[in-house]
Amino acid sequence: MKRVVVTGIGTINPIAKNVQEYSHAMQEGISGAAELTLVNPDNFKTKFACEVKGFDPQEYMDRKTARKMDRFCQFAMVSADEAFVHAGLADAQLNHDRCGVIWGSGIGGMNTYEEEFRTYVKQGGGIPRFSPFMVPKLIIDIAAGYISMKYDFRGVNFATVSACASSSHAILSAVDQIKLNKADVIIAGGSEAGINIMGIGGFSNMKALSNRNDDPSTASRPFDRDRDGFVLGEGGGALIVESYEHARARGANILAEIVGGASTADAYHLTAPHPEGRGAAAVMKLALQDAGMDKEDVDYINVHGTSTPLGDKAEVLAIQKVFGEAAYQMNISSTKSMTGHLLGGAGAIEAIAGIVALTDGFVPPTINHFEDDPELDKRLNFTFNTPQQRELQSFVSNTFGFGGHNTSVIMKKI
DSSP states (O other): OOOEEEEEEEEEBTTBSSHHHHHHHHHHTOOOOEEOSSSOGGGSSSOEEBOOTTOOGGGTSOHHHHHTSOHHHHHHHHHHHHHHHHTTGGGSOOOGGGEEEEEEOSSOSHHHHHHHHHHHHHTTSSSOOOOTTHHHHHOTTHHHHHHHHHHTOOSOEEEEOBTBTHHHHHHHHHHHHHHTTSOSEEEEEEEEOOOSHHHHHHHHHTTOBOOOTTOGGGOOOTTBTTOOOBOBBOEEEEEEEEEHHHHHHTTOOOOEEEEEEEEEEOOSOSSSOOTTOHHHHHHHHHHHHHHTOOGGGOOEEEOOOOSOHHHHHHHHHHHHHHHGGGGGGSEEEOTHHHHOBOGGGHHHHHHHHHHHHHHHTEEOOBOOOOSBOTTSOTTSBOOBSSOEEOOOSEEEEEEEETTTEEEEEEEEOO
16 A cells, blocks of 8 residues: 655635644634624624635636635635645646545535525526526535646546535545555645525524624633534635655655544434544544554644534543543644634644644644533643644544544654
């Protein structure tokens, strides 16, 4: 089996418009949560989110191209371009038939769907006059298609959809393609742009969102006693996933090696996790086996950690079940405390957070901790409120989605 490495990363998210800003923001413990501007906050019980503030797609592409893309696809193009340049692929000699794109999103072009239907209603019914770009803008796989066309990547090309685990599944699928010698280079990642009427309204009515309107910047508080739901985020993240041999042959800078990964299902409930973390424990155990690592070999877990009462507790129980005493020697943190929850884009930006932690020598904090949860083990190092300087050798990235989808990805320094 071929070894698989990461040679480039790119992101645009609520606390950063590139990887360098992302590293700085995490070390500063910056919160991306603020009052809604993309929709009227007066219409919703939850009046805030983690938006990509001041985003103008024409800073990255021409107006005609931008108009053909939904916001989630624009985020995909921006993050993929940074990763492509970061990996030095612009000057590389590539076999484009062995270069591909696998991109995840949980919802896709919801903004387009909403805008087009609103226009139809304003027309007063009758024969719909939908834009000819409506369908290409809203389908989830279009982001992978656009990325492949920009870079002439003619190999494997598809989308992964598993709610909040979507972009982690994209990364794991890219690993499989390379291990099976079906590709040399794959742009893998995910993006989401669900901060709109249906996104805020739907999640709010599920009672999934925090309602801490008096202080949005502290609303995402994973593992805190008073956590009351997640904060909706948006953005995207891209990783250049490449075979080790190919990367070495072209003299690429290798950021990390993807040494293991796994997927499981809770098979329990539509939206709630198994209360004892059954699926989460299984996926971490399988990922360790896939990596050929002992539980003592893991330095850091970037947890799913959404700031929901049930989810955080179940994940902690799963970690303790899998790692035992070794859990007390590692760092645990939720970067969603800063970025909010990017849904289908979460796995990608959180894998990037882990890679940044490896390369820059720090553990990102879990910000907004005020009160210990008496039901969670205080001996665990949740990296509360401030980053910890630590020369990491490995990390696990956990991502779980509605429907009981669980993923774990393990990366190491090389």
